[in-house]
Amino acid sequence: MPDPDAPLRPVQGRPGLFLARDSYRQRRLRDAARMLPVLGVVIWLVPLLWQRDSEGFGGMAAAVVFVFVGWTVLILLTALIAQRLTTDGEAAVDSDTAP
Amino acid sequence: MSFNQLIIVALCYVAFLFLVAFAAERRAARGQGGWLRLPIVYTLSLSIYCTAWTFYGAVGYAARSGLEFVTIYLGPTLVMVGWWWIVRRLVRIGRTQRITSIADLISARFGKSTTLGVIVTLMAIVAATPYIALQLQSVTLSFQVFARAGGQDWGGAEINRAAIWIAIGLATFTVLFGTRNLDANERHHGVVIAIAVEAVVKLVALLAVGIFVVWGLSDGPVAMLAEIEASPIADWTQSGSRWAGLIFLSAAAFLCLPRMFQVLVVENADERHLQTASWAFPLYLMLMSLFVIPIAVVGLRIMPNGANPDLFVLTLPLSQGHQGLAMLSFLGGFSSATSMVIVATIALSTMVSNHIVLPLWMRSGAAPGAMMSGDVRHVVVLARRLSIGGVLALGYLYFRLSGGGTALAAIGLVSFSGVVQVLPAMLGGIFWRGGTRTGAILGLTTGFVIWVWCLFLPSFGTDAIIPTGVILNGPFGWSWLRPEALFGITGVDPVLHGLFWSLLVNTGLFFIGSVLSFPTPLERLQGAQFVNIFDNTAEGPAWARSVATAEDLLIMSQRIVGAGQAQAFFTRAALRQGKVDGLPDVTQAFVASLERELSGSVGAATAHAMIGQLTQGAAVTVDDLIALADETAQILEYSNRLEAKSAEQDRTARALREANAKLMALSVQKDAFLSQIRHELRTPMTSIRSFSDILRGGDMDPADTTRMAGIINTEALRLTRLLDDLLDLSVLENGQVTLHMQAGRLSGLLDRAIDAAGAADLRILRDPSLEGAWLETDLDRLCQVFINLIANAAKYCDAPVPELRISASLIEGRTTVDFTDNGHGIAPPDRAVIFEKFSRLGDSSRAGGAGLGLAICREIMQRLGGDVAYLADRGGVCFRVTLPQAAGIAAKDVATVVAR
Numbered sequence: 001m002p003d004p005d006a007p008l009r010p011v012q013g014r015p016g017l018f019l020a021r022d023s024y025r026q027r028r029l030r031d032a033a034r035m036l037p038v039l040g041v042v043i044w045l046v047p048l049l050w051q052r053d054s055e056g057f058g059g060m061a062a063a064v065v066f067v068f069v070g071w072t073v074l075i076l077l078t079a080l081i082a083q084r085l086t087t088d089g090e091a092a093v094d095s096d097t098a099p
Numbered sequence: 100m101s102f103n104q105l106i107i108v109a110l111c112y113v114a115f116l117f118l119v120a121f122a123a124e125r126r127a128a129r130g131q132g133g134w135l136r137l138p139i140v141y142t143l144s145l146s147i148y149c150t151a152w153t154f155y156g157a158v159g160y161a162a163r164s165g166l167e168f169v170t171i172y173l174g175p176t177l178v179m180v181g182w183w184w185i186v187r188r189l190v191r192i193g194r195t196q197r198i199t200s201i202a203d204l205i206s207a208r209f210g211k212s213t214t215l216g217v218i219v220t221l222m223a224i225v226a227a228t229p230y231i232a233l234q235l236q237s238v239t240l241s242f243q244v245f246a247r248a249g250g251q252d253w254g255g256a257e258i259n260r261a262a263i264w265i266a267i268g269l270a271t272f273t274v275l276f277g278t279r280n281l282d283a284n285e286r287h288h289g290v291v292i293a294i295a296v297e298a299v300v301k302l303v304a305l306l307a308v309g310i311f312v313v314w315g316l317s318d319g320p321v322a323m324l325a326e327i328e329a330s331p332i333a334d335w336t337q338s339g340s341r342w343a344g345l346i347f348l349s350a351a352a353f354l355c356l357p358r359m360f361q362v363l364v365v366e367n368a369d370e371r372h373l374q375t376a377s378w379a380f381p382l383y384l385m386l387m388s389l390f391v392i393p394i395a396v397v398g399l400r401i402m403p404n405g406a407n408p409d410l411f412v413l414t415l416p417l418s419q420g421h422q423g424l425a426m427l428s429f430l431g432g433f434s435s436a437t438s439m440v441i442v443a444t445i446a447l448s449t450m451v452s453n454h455i456v457l458p459l460w461m462r463s464g465a466a467p468g469a470m471m472s473g474d475v476r477h478v479v480v481l482a483r484r485l486s487i488g489g490v491l492a493l494g495y496l497y498f499r500l501s502g503g504g505t506a507l508a509a510i511g512l513v514s515f516s517g518v519v520q521v522l523p524a525m526l527g528g529i530f531w532r533g534g535t536r537t538g539a540i541l542g543l544t545t546g547f548v549i550w551v552w553c554l555f556l557p558s559f560g561t562d563a564i565i566p567t568g569v570i571l572n573g574p575f576g577w578s579w580l581r582p583e584a585l586f587g588i589t590g591v592d593p594v595l596h597g598l599f600w601s602l603l604v605n606t607g608l609f610f611i612g613s614v615l616s617f618p619t620p621l622e623r624l625q626g627a628q629f630v631n632i633f634d635n636t637a638e639g640p641a642w643a644r645s646v647a648t649a650e651d652l653l654i655m656s657q658r659i660v661g662a663g664q665a666q667a668f669f670t671r672a673a674l675r676q677g678k679v680d681g682l683p684d685v686t687q688a689f690v691a692s693l694e695r696e697l698s699g700s701v702g703a704a705t706a707h708a709m710i711g712q713l714t715q716g717a718a719v720t721v722d723d724l725i726a727l728a729d730e731t732a733q734i735l736e737y738s739n740r741l742e743a744k745s746a747e748q749d750r751t752a753r754a755l756r757e758a759n760a761k762l763m764a765l766s767v768q769k770d771a772f773l774s775q776i777r778h779e780l781r782t783p784m785t786s787i788r789s790f791s792d793i794l795r796g797g798d799m800d801p802a803d804t805t806r807m808a809g810i811i812n813t814e815a816l817r818l819t820r821l822l823d824d825l826l827d828l829s830v831l832e833n834g835q836v837t838l839h840m841q842a843g844r845l846s847g848l849l850d851r852a853i854d855a856a857g858a859a860d861l862r863i864l865r866d867p868s869l870e871g872a873w874l875e876t877d878l879d880r881l882c883q884v885f886i887n888l889i890a891n892a893a894k895y896c897d898a899p900v901p902e903l904r905i906s907a908s909l910i911e912g913r914t915t916v917d918f919t920d921n922g923h924g925i926a927p928p929d930r931a932v933i934f935e936k937f938s939r940l941g942d943s944s945r946a947g948g949a950g951l952g953l954a955i956c957r958e959i960m961q962r963l964g965g966d967v968a969y970l971a972d973r974g975g976v977c978f979r980v981t982l983p984q985a986a987g988i989a990a991k992d993v994a995t996v997v998a999r
């Protein structure tokens with residue numbers, strides 16, 4: 001697809017289509033950070049579903065393992081996202097999500 | 100190991116904590132405590148969430164209800180994992196607004212309200228007291244375990260004595276390190292570092308016991324899982340609503356507990372620490388709960404029936420003869436209890452001194468002004484120390500009254516449900532600008548009352564406070580008020596029941612109260628600042644018309660935050676204002692920042708009131724509002740004026756565009772006119788010039804000469820006539836014509852015109868009886884019009900026997916004269932142009948005119964105040980001349996006179 005801005009900028013050394021690639025990534029990281037508790041809720045409501053269904057699999061040990069494995073996954077994801085987030089960069093205000 | 104050894108170890112541990120705290124305070128005072136502000140220290144300080152309830156109670160909880168204990172840790176995990184939503188906002192608000200406690204947050208948000216501060220403080224004390232009692236109980240129980248192992252059997256007296264000593268020890272530590280500096284924002288480095296050490300101790304202790312259980316008393320993880328499956332715990336079935344409800348409850352309590360607010364928000368040194376804590380604290384929680392189920396399972400297997408599962412962590416290693424491990428476990432439990440009690444009492448004492456003691460003190464003794472009476476700083480410190488003692492005394496009292504019999508976990512949940520009553524006001528306050536003080540007071544008090552009735556009072560046990568009859572049948576026999584079945588809804592888990600109703604009514608009333616009430620200006624300002632905390636960190640509400648001098652303010656500040664700190668603040672402010680020495684000017688910005696500084700010590704409401712006393716004015720007076728409104732009105736008016744101006748300019752521009760278009764059209768017309776003129780003038784000139792050339796050459800017979808001279812003469816006449824017409828028209832169009840008013844009869848005028856037109860071929864039909872009208876106008880001009888019309892008919896009538904009927908009549912009081920011939924009339928498209936200049940229909944040679952006749956007629960008639968128009972559908976060509984009105988009426992009068 002032809003870029004409507006193309007005639008305005010020099011052809012050589014053309015930057016990517018996204019000029020603010022980093023701040024865009026930051027905003028999506030923030031979205032991901034917001035979604036983490038939702039993921040946690042989903043993970044920890046699952047044992048409720050299966051415990052009622054089957055006697056064979058949904059035993060106590062399986063529930064314990066599931067809850068703790070889910071916990072670990074959530075912690076790892078949070079660590080991964082939190083390390084990449086920049087909090088002090090209020091200059092990079094959410095231009096596309098701000099009210 | 101003897102009991103005395105245990106006492107010695109415990110004392111050594113306490114001494115070690117004191118030393119650590121002292122060292123941290125000294126390093127921080129010297130400015131060397133960079134490592135005190137590490138994110139890991141912040142994370143570890145959050146671990147006060149894991150109290151003795153976690154350390155001992157979780158195992159007991161698991162032994163009774165299986166995996167459900169984990170909900171207490173899943174809730175806070177969700178909150179920390181979702182830090183970007185709420186915790187980040189709370190921390191930012193806490194830092195920018197210098198919030199000292201959760202009561203201060205609610206009070207500051209809703210217009211720095213003292214009432215709300217008092218309500219939240221009282222609620223927090225009532226909810227926290229059982230929890231503190233719980234910690235005392237757990238520590239005394241653990242002492243009792245060792246005493247029993249050492250061969251002593253403790254009775255009530257020994258237990259009480261131990262509890263008293265523990266309470267006194269905790270009070271001493273808290274007073275020493277918790278009231279060191281008054282400014283809550285200055286952070287209690289000693290306390291925080293001691294808590295961090297204790298956090299490590301309790302984690303290590305619990306992990307050690309867990310590892311001992313899994314690898315020492317069982318055969319590793321796989322065998323452990325099999326054992327879990329085989330244990331009585333596996334029979335447990337989880338209620339879904341309780342599971343979800345407890346996750347919510349623990350998440351909410353994590354945010355609302357005063358002690359959690361203290362470490363999470365108030366003691367936060369750097370917002371970026373949240374980044375680490377967001378995953379490290381959930382990790383801590385997970386490690387704390389990892390071995391709870393194995394310990395419970397193994398404990399149920401090994402320990403004799405009837406052994407208290409709440410103490411498995413301690414009794415399990417002890418029963419296996421592992422004294423060292425048991426000692427470590429004891430220290431872990433001791434750490435859990437003490438760190439919680441220390442932080443909780445600091446938080447509560449801050450709230451009590453800032454929101455209850457100081458307002459009371461200001462109202463009573465300090466009426467003339469804060470600077471006149473005693474040392475505020477002294478009062479605040481004393482109030483804090485006394486409230487620390489008071490809170491611990493209350494905890495001890497509860498411990499004595501409740502008898503220490505109930506299961507630990509049950510009290511914990513009741514206490515949690517009490518503190519989460521703050522949640523609607525808190526979340527509503529930081530996310531919704533519409534929340535008002537009235538709504539918050541309504542919601543908080545009602546939720547609290549329901550909690551007391553449904554959960555708190557029954558928690559003392561049946562017949563302790565509420566008689567069994569009331570629990571079964573409701574007070575006064577009102578069954579819909581039964582504490583465990585409000586509105587007759589039975590069969591719900593009591594904790595969920597109480598939580599559901601209290602929070603539902605609380606949130607509902609908060610919302611309804613907020614929607615129906617109207618906030619004060621200060622509330623609205625604070626609401627905007629809290630909700631839009633990330634948009635801009637604008638200054639707080641400005642103090643208007645300050646009458647206080649900088650000296651007054653300095654004296655007052657010194658009494659609150661101490662001389663050094665106050666002077667440093669004033670010097671900084673002066674430097675910011677560009678003054679090298681001396682005191683800063685009392686500007687609005689300065690007073691606002693001073694208020695924020697002071698609110699870090701004594702809370703927003705008190706600081707506001709103190710500054711208010713000195714500056715002798717509310718933050719926002721009616722005058723200010725009026726001035727503000729005036730300003731707004733001015734701006735509005737200005738903008739209206741601008742709008743009007745712009746509309747006017749629009750109109751002008753449109754008029755100009757229209758004028759321009761008209762000019763363009765006129766210019767086109769002028770060009771057309773000029774080219775017509777050139778053509779009209781050139782044609783006769785050309786024939787005159789060529790025939791005169793021929794005549795000059797001579798040598799022609801006389802007949803030709805005569806003919807040519809005739810042509811020249813005709814063309815010259817035509818030219819003259821054209822020029823006359825043009826002149827006539829231009830004079831008429833410019834309005835320079837002068838009218839010569841005469842009087843005469845219409846019939847006479849028509850006779851004159853017919854004679855002058857000289858239309859011999861045209862048969863003229865008239866009805867003289869209708870032509871009696873008397874005219875008083877420029878008769879010569881009118882005659883000219885008539886001549887023109889008659890001549891036109893003579894020229895253009897295409898009938899074989901041309902006829903022209905001239906008939907006068909009276910239409911709507913005006914005399915009209917119709918000139919109708921018997922020709923074919925004018926085609927409709929041409930009718931529009933016949934009155935235009937140079938418009939000639941058909942063959943121009945036959946007409947022999949320039950096409951100015953009708954244009955001149957119309958000009959003349961309009962000058963005279965009448966009109967000439969073409970009438971369609973009259974058989975032939977019909978022109979109607981409407982005579983001037985005045986002339987018409989006059990003619991009628993004259994006609995009647997003549998008729999007589």
